[in-house]
Amino acid sequence: MGVRITGIGVVSAIGLTVEENLRALKEGKSGIGKMAFLKENSELLVGEAKISNEDLKAALHIGTRYVSRTSLLGLLAAREAWGKNRLSKSLRTGIISATSVGGMDRSEHFYKDYLAKENPDFRLLKTHDSGSTTERIAAELGIKDYVNTLSTACSSGANAIMLGARLLLQNRLDRVLVGGSDALASFTIDGFRSLMIYDDQWCRPFDESRSGLNLGEGAGFLLLENEKSIEFSGNATIAYLSGWANAADAYHQTASSPEGKGATLAIAQALKKSGLNTSGITYVNAHGTGTKNNDLSESVALKNVFADQVPAFSSTKAFTGHTLAAAGAIEAVFSVLSIQNNLIYPNLNFKNSIEETGLEPVTTLQTDREVRAVLSNSFGFGGNNSSLVFSDRA
């Protein structure tokens, strides 16, 4: 019982459109580099979207300064996914976005002035709450039948996608834009540094020498439609969301359990929902942040579910950086592109397998295999584990 995906949009460190992202994925070109937009003179490696707030506002025709970068990035991707679709009184249309920081990029700007008593602009705080980020995107697109925001740290984007699918299957909506958006903020960079899991080098997912993540930013959106909506829109189906699950690890507030309990549950339940066997998965787009803890726990979970038949897998975080709440949504778009174009992406910066598990990700672009189904993992703080299955048929 798959749900039709008829539109995709993405902005990340490797491009401002689906086409640009696809090109970089094919060319194996990472978007991670020295910070250029958030702060000057920082040596930190980040995956910034290569566009200033001013240029984003100009491109989106938004004049006010009271808009967060999270909203701007989200709107850019949401508009691409929405495309030329029209609103209709006869169709119930919703939007679910996910964010972890909301308007923190504006709030920290305010708070700095506030602490220094330098005439802080309190109106900047109107964009702080996560809900306002989504409302802003909804208002720009005229969507109003269901407007909601999820925030479950790094699994948020995947959770928005599964909630959208459930709303369609329960016939509460006819179509829904689902995804997530997060802008880089000093708050999150300092946060991951305080946890000592921010790598000053390029992140190396699934490599024995991995020592942390590089943060990124961006947004991804997908348009999900039911039959009634398809009749109205005439949109072609580009892939199906066929399985999903969310499970709690209940091990530690930030760390994942060594036996990968929550991740194993999420992957196994998403597979079961999709009706596919383990052999039906062509490619796994892993969470693979590059931290010691996540990559080991995720590897164990993959072995728990797939035993010695782990499918071709890679993490695309070394292209984009870890985009937090947007990650599940951006990687959902990459999963759809994988099916559409029969591509399996390389896991950049990999040299040696993790000793405990010996798993080896795909390291060069694979173009010779028909990609029928992709498993995409997103795991977050609070032990929040989500898995999605995308496939080429219902």
Place this chain on the structure above:
Amino acid sequence: MEKSVYYISAASTISHQPTFGNAGFSKSICALEADSSLITPDFKAFIDAGLLRRMSKILRMSVACAKDCLAQSHLEQPDAIIVGTGLGCLHDTEKFLNTSLTVEGLLPPTSFIQSTHNTMAGQISLSISNHGYNMTHTQNTLSFEHALLDAMMLLDDGEASILVGAADEYIEILTEIAGELNVRPARQLTSAASFFIVSNAPESDTVACVKDCWPIAFPESKTSAINDFLQRNELNAAEVDYVLFASLLPEQSGELVDLFTSAGMSGERCIDYLAFSGIYPTAAAFGMHYAADLMRTDRSIRNILIVNALRSENLGLTLIQSVEA
């Protein structure tokens, strides 16, 4: 089409009223005085002392209410844990923001770890070792309604018992922000938490159920939204025993009461629940507990409509119905 109902089999609230562990509290509540403060239980009865020391108010309240709900319903594990929060863990967010802007070098990570919106849901799953669906909704003043709707959808899909709740936390800068933005709220800004078990079957002592819940992003007209909501639940205005409502500004309360009375509801039975709870984004959860408690103390009450217009751009409508004995 027969619509499901969603039984409220446990409810627990920490607020300015004697709500916690006190069924029948609705008989003894009174409007907040200016110096009113939260009435909190002994958290050590619910949370390990070592963990408790690191927990902010919003986390303590959430875990205590969640555990109280499980005890009330004699349930070991809910099928899912769903939380709504408008502004999340503000205390830890501000603390880490402050540290990151003022401290050079290595920062202590605890407040960052506890700053994410899903810390409450995560801590509840940790404290009871729950591996089910774990979700956090954050849509400003409609966060609780969205969480509740998610729980209802899970019950429709065949789950049996869901722990669903809401929490928000006051920090001092909120008062300053309200002042600077020229917002003059009718009641004091505060913190609170409410959690519930909603189930697909009643217990012997279940008195109330959620009939319907509708979070509306941008209502064109509150009147027609309320009419549509009553109509889809086959009710006319005269059958609504109480309206529990919320609005931010005093003049908006008057407008709402006019709206209810002109629709045929009794003005005396329109109650501004913010007078009892104070203002926080997810106060509608207090409204739901209050409604269920009113039904426990007066079995003649059949229908209570909760109208959450705390933010004038949005509207949350929830219908609570009594369960026949």
